[in-house]
Amino acid sequence: MLDYTNAVGSKVLHAAVLPVVVGLAIKLVEGTFSIGRFAEAWPVTVLFVFAYLGAWSLNSAFEQYPFLGQFEAAFLSASCAFVPVGLVLHSLLGPSLRMIAFVAGGGGLAVYLVDQFFHQFRDSRLVVIPGGVSYRLLATPGVTPMKDACLDSVDVDGIVADLHSSQAAYHRLIAQYRLTEVPTHHAGYLYKLLTARVLLGEDCRTELTVDERPYYPHVKRASDIILLAISQPFTGPILVAASLMLWLESGGPVLSWHERIGRHGETFRMTKFRSVGTGDGRENATSVDRLIQKLRINELPKLWNVLKGDLSLIGPRPKALDFSPELFEEETLLEYRHYVRPGITGWAQVTHGFAVDEARRELEHDLYYVKYRSAALDLLIVYLALKSVLSGFGA
Template identity: 35%
Template structure:
């Protein structure tokens, strides 16, 4: 809430500066230095600025370490939509004014986020050492990305509790009259209290598995209409990507066939939405061995061919899955689908594992861009915490953030095996 209120104040200050700039440009227009088209473009750019600020505020629940991606995404998306509106409505605009507005908005929003969100170190209070130990276990899971910067303070009095940003509370602790009275006193003193799992979500972008109840399913149910529009966007995106994907697929298929015997396209049964099995397509990157059991890929896996190493590094082997997206078995963004034997195994050994199937699996997901490939049972548990965070908080803002980070993966080969 402190971050949001400060960002709102920063956004309003920026809007005031835009208004002063428009008045200044209008005075210059009367002298003939600039045209009326320049002034009108600035006015429309103010609308894009407000949209960018609104997107930023909607994304404040995401870990602060994602700030650079969030700022660039919000501002660029707002101005791209404005530019598309100009093109569709055939509205004349000043390219110089639009470019200046975009750069100014990007710098202003980035500086505000850096000052009030990313560089703001929240202080979490705790009264019980076991509460702090519980949070440390959430933060230090195997294979997890580093959490946002934070600080802890041991609370001994009500006065100390009112000075921190939030007080961590273990909701698994049995209720008793003394504890209830203490918590009510803190609440009446305007002390913000969060469960250990909720603070873990804010710092890491992962859902704690220690306590997931029926409310998790309620959170998922809110995204019904989001799922409908996301499916429509998936279809449009595949159609738009087809002119690039088809010739690239021909080149990859030829390279696979020239290096080793066997089909260019590999088919494998995976688990999808609501636990239904489907046949996933991908370009073959390993030697053919139909009797090989389901297993994790290893670093420097000897089964991977030379062409396979290249297409796996840059995710070119995933191109045929655009067909899976078109048929509705997959989405562009979502938890990666797993093999049936592995899903059966993990469903027995990891609590809440089937919850990841509440949404369509995707070509790229929150776990992939945050963690990369997993190779152990412990890392799979960590991956599940990322997947369930996406299931709980899925939104267009989070999807766009994953898309931006996926581009980084495509360019760098991060997490490939």
């Protein structure tokens, strides 16, 4: 708690530099600094201070998720905070103050990025104790095992072990590090941090608790509707063009309907573009099919289900009615996965592609999303989805 308070105080102190940045912007734009002009530019100062603190808060949330580098997280959080503020100022201010806001915004962004550059993180040195589910952690990419011979002498930041089932041979080592106030972490906790998945396995007991968030579903539903309205000028013409191409190539209906499992296990009919290929394999797909799949246009008809409330833009992938519950180690996990609305894209799809082959891995990602769902995680999924579309990852 003390570290967090110190961090907040540090960021507030850094944000206090922004009024100086605004003053310098006035000097650069108008050639001289004026107290009166600085007073007129108070919306610029106030909003950019809030943008700086908002970017820091959002970046702090991104830091708990893998698959996003430190500088990438800094640019993403800065974009989400500074760009909306810039658009607001552009609509409120006159031409002369707009230029001051533009220069001040660039300076504030530079201050933020320099601050992030000088606060880089180093890799943690952790000792992973064998036994129990620790083998799952040792098999995770990026985890390098240490030799037993150097365990007693290495300077470490923490101990990692299966606290439910640790081997007796390492009890002395664990006790030794505890005497030096080195923290001990459960292997499942580190597994979630490194993989963004909930640890599942035949040899571990799955305990998943889902916090009630009474306002989050309503905020997310409102966000879905707003984003649908904003995207309509872009998605509408694409839907019309794709429908016309499919109709010209094959004739007949261009949409197909499929039964899917929705929130709380209720069924609904999901729509998507009808495949015009001659078979189920991708090698038999037509040129229109391949184009629609590559550009992910096949996902756009599902926006109708989002409008109806069957789907959300973000959530676990909707399963067919013949989905086998044997994939779940406990029947209650099926209820957890259906605790939220399924989505067009989700945490599993943006981290391991839209064609997730391992059912267990997909389930671990889905349960992670249900447990830690938040606005920051939704924003990160949107960013990674756009990144995957542009890069072709998971196509």
